Amino acid sequence: MKKIINTPEGFIPEMLEGIYVAHPKELRPAGNDLHCLVSVRSHPGKVGIATGGGSGHLPLFLGYVGEGMLDGCAIGDVFQSPSAEQMLAVTQTIHQGAGVLYIYGNYNGDIFNFDMAAEMADFEHDIRVETVVVGEDVASPAPLEGEDNKRRGVAGIFFVYKCAGAVARQGKSLDEVKRIALKACDNVRSLGVALSSCTVPKVGRPSFEIAEDEMEIGMGIHGEPGIRRGKLKNADAIVDEMVASILKDLPYQKGDEVAVLVNGLGATPLEELYVMFRRVKQILDESGISIHRSYVGEFATSMEMAGASISLLRLDEELKALVDAPADTPFFKQL
Amino acid sequence: MKKIINTPEGFIPEMLEGIYVAHPKELRPAGNDLHCLVSVRSHPGKVGIATGGGSGHLPLFLGYVGEGMLDGCAIGDVFQSPSAEQMLAVTQTIHQGAGVLYIYGNYNGDIFNFDMAAEMADFEHDIRVETVVVGEDVASPAPLEGEDNKRRGVAGIFFVYKCAGAVARQGKSLDEVKRIALKACDNVRSLGVALSSCTVPKVGRPSFEIAEDEMEIGMGIHGEPGIRRGKLKNADAIVDEMVASILKDLPYQKGDEVAVLVNGLGATPLEELYVMFRRVKQILDESGISIHRSYVGEFATSMEMAGASISLLRLDEELKALVDAPADTPFFKQL
Structure with missing residues (x-):
């Protein structure tokens, strides 16, 4: 294994430390957990957009947190989902009164944790969360009518972030931002x-x-x-x-x-x-x-x-x- | 050799074709030779800045041709200098009446060809060319007083492009743009x-x-x-x-x-x-x-x-x- 790292355990925490010191005017942690990244800029009344997933895919996912794209991101260890609590912390921090849209790739661990985060946000904090799961990889078959989409989410999620982020920036409603995210997924x-x-x-x-x-x-x-x-x-x-x-x-x-x-x-x-x-x-x-x-x-x-x-x-x-x-x-x- | 290419001979010409079709609003060839790239935007009276060198270093060198950085770039085959004629074609195209500054890395082939291009530009086309050769790699010893700099130019050239490009964009003279490029090299x-x-x-x-x-x-x-x-x-x-x-x-x-x-x-x-x-x-x-x-x-x-x-x-x-x-x-x- 030929890598420029210190220890396997320190790899992601140290990467995240590097991210924050390199981008102090753009990113900050939500609370004390470096795995919960949010934009330093907030826009009252704007729909928040959160994503999340495992590490090892930079610039995905956290690299798109910023103006015109995403508001926050929960990051796990390499190829590991972050926890529901981490996604909840991001959700609470980026909520600006207009609700939060989750956009993430179609992986079981992420779905499990982010669904739980969405429920906690709703029941415990009265934050409305909607979810769009991106699965656009044609390597696996398209879902039949009424079936769940089993396709993986890969690089095309960038376009979903881009379109949803742009419409959220216009001050549109959560329903409207979700409609656009789904439309990008469809296409x-x-x-x-x-x-x-x-x-x-x-x-x-x-x-x-x-x-x-x-x-x-x-x-x-x-x-x-x-x-x-x-x-x-x-x-x-x-x-x-x-x-x-x-x-x-x-x-x-x-x-x-x-x-x-x-x-x-x-x-x-x-x-x-x-x-x-x-x-x-x-x-x-x-x-x-x-x-x-x-x-x-x-x-x-x-x-x-x-x-x-x-x-x-x-x-x-x-x-x-x-x-x-x-x-x-x-x-x-x-x- | 595990590469996504067609043939070794076609690698750089096809890469360049891809560059032009991906960036049609930013880059165009100077004449018919794809190896001579210039910005589609020109600014009359601005000092032109040209660079050049071998391929295989993207985004160096050609990727920095654009607003606030460089005006043109001559590109050779992988790790090979472009020719004097190619650098001359770039020089003639980007000259806007205020002369041209060459900024490139300290490699013998490039120096030989670009010095020749500068002479041809002056004698044959009455274009004043000044040159700043970047050699900032501390892997080899610093030159003694009066000696030639034998240090290689590596990634730090980005900073020289950035500073010189910004001052040229302000409409400053060739001497002033050269002074800034040399100052960046010094630091x-x-x-x-x-x-x-x-x-x-x-x-x-x-x-x-x-x-x-x-x-x-x-x-x-x-x-x-x-x-x-x-x-x-x-x-x-x-x-x-x-x-x-x-x-x-x-x-x-x-x-x-x-x-x-x-x-x-x-x-x-x-x-x-x-x-x-x-x-x-x-x-x-x-x-x-x-x-x-x-x-x-x-x-x-x-x-x-x-x-x-x-x-x-x-x-x-x-x-x-x-x-x-x-x-x-x-x-x-x-x-």
């Missing part, structure tokens, strides 16, 4: 490819084995099984396979306008992400789908995992304006 | 640590070997030899050694104010960079040096190399205002 799809594993410090060995000439399409950001494992192909073939799976899922169609996110999982150089983006653009051009806005970089990682994901968000005029709205967070700034 | 120092090698695609094997339990303090961003190789230490011990070397070099002293950059070399997770930053802050606190502004992330990489560098810029009121000035480039935005 976003993602798929990833992994080339190497990461290592959870407390485990001390790679989460999975993958041969030097292999890749896995659809692997999750914690190393969950993907769609298929095979020989590493060239960039265009990888992107062709990924984009084809995404396009047919919604489906995205000729005439659609989209926002695109090509996201690095950690160890993959930015140069390779741009080679991939170039191919995404070619495919969308050929498909008659136009790109309204593009994001290329590390938005949701899995520590030192090599690989990338592609997310598309289908836009109408309403979502377009929200995607275009300014944002100012430690890890994402849009003018 | 910036960096040192890196490498944990793993990158692989140049056309070479197809790692640039150097390093054992699973080893690190190398002071290694350059192309794998140039460092100060010492030894067993991998814990984060605090690594940072202590790096910061001690940096502090004693200028030297930085009690009462100084600095800007700090903790830079990832490519494969090192952002979480680890924050663990390092936390320790940098502790050391500076103990040394009576205060942090005016901090940057943590990937600012100058070596593709998939694991490791990090630390840069400090000593500030006075003049440099502080320039570091704080807004910037809007594809890879760096400051509000």
Whole structure:
């Protein structure tokens, strides 16, 4: 395990200490627990937006706490859900009289804890909480009518944060912010490819084995099984396979306008992400789908995992304006 | 070689294609050569600032072309200097009547080509060019009085771009912009640590070997030899050694104010960079040096190399205002 850390136990607390001293004008802890981060800026009467999840995915989740995005975030240990109490502490701190929307990825531990936090917020503190669970990874099948969505939440959650955060900033109601978050969920799809594993410090060995000439399409950001494992192909073939799976899922169609996110999982150089983006653009051009806005970089990682994901968000005029709205967070700034 | 590319030959041209289609409102090629990037925005009468160097370091160099930073950049193949003709094409395109300042890292190939470009710009096109070569890596000895600086330019060049770009944006003269760039050079120092090698695609094997339990303090961003190789230490011990070397070099002293950059070399997770930053802050606190502004992330990489560098810029009121000035480039935005 080749990492620049002190101890596996200290990894996340020390990372969080670093976050606070690097961003003192943007982030503060809610109370004494460093795992409960909130924006230093508050807006009376604004709907609060909270997220949460395990560590190891920076800039997800905490990096998007700031103007035009999120108000707070509860963070667990590496790949571990934070507790209900931690999410409750965030909720109480960011509540500005208009209720709180939870937006987080579709993982059982998070759902269990955040549902409990929402109940406690309601019963014990009279704070109305609504929840939007993001599960947009097309590596697993779409839910049938009436079924629960079993899809994982991956990098596409960035777009849900962006749209919901922008509409909350306009002073809209909790119902309206939730409607927008759900609308973004309905229109976003993602798929990833992994080339190497990461290592959870407390485990001390790679989460999975993958041969030097292999890749896995659809692997999750914690190393969950993907769609298929095979020989590493060239960039265009990888992107062709990924984009084809995404396009047919919604489906995205000729005439659609989209926002695109090509996201690095950690160890993959930015140069390779741009080679991939170039191919995404070619495919969308050929498909008659136009790109309204593009994001290329590390938005949701899995520590030192090599690989990338592609997310598309289908836009109408309403979502377009929200995607275009300014944002100012430690890890994402849009003018 | 596990990379998401098509061919080693196509790697950089395809990366550049991706850059242009991802940032059509920010960057355009100067003429037909994709390796010559300029900002789409020009400001008549402003001093132009050009940089250049080999590929493989994104967001360095081209990512800082934009408002408040650079006007153009000539990019070579991986770790290869662009040609004099390419730098000349950038120079001619960004010249707005007030001359052009070259700011680039201290590498022989770049110096040879960019000196030639500067001469051609002057003799053939009557464009005055001044040059500031950045060499701030304390891994090699400081030049003696009257000697050439043999130190490499690494991530600290970001601060030189930032300060020079901000003063050029104020409409100051070429001499004044050069004075500020030199002043930033005088006050910036960096040192890196490498944990793993990158692989140049056309070479197809790692640039150097390093054992699973080893690190190398002071290694350059192309794998140039460092100060010492030894067993991998814990984060605090690594940072202590790096910061001690940096502090004693200028030297930085009690009462100084600095800007700090903790830079990832490519494969090192952002979480680890924050663990390092936390320790940098502790050391500076103990040394009576205060942090005016901090940057943590990937600012100058070596593709998939694991490791990090630390840069400090000593500030006075003049440099502080320039570091704080807004910037809007594809890879760096400051509000």
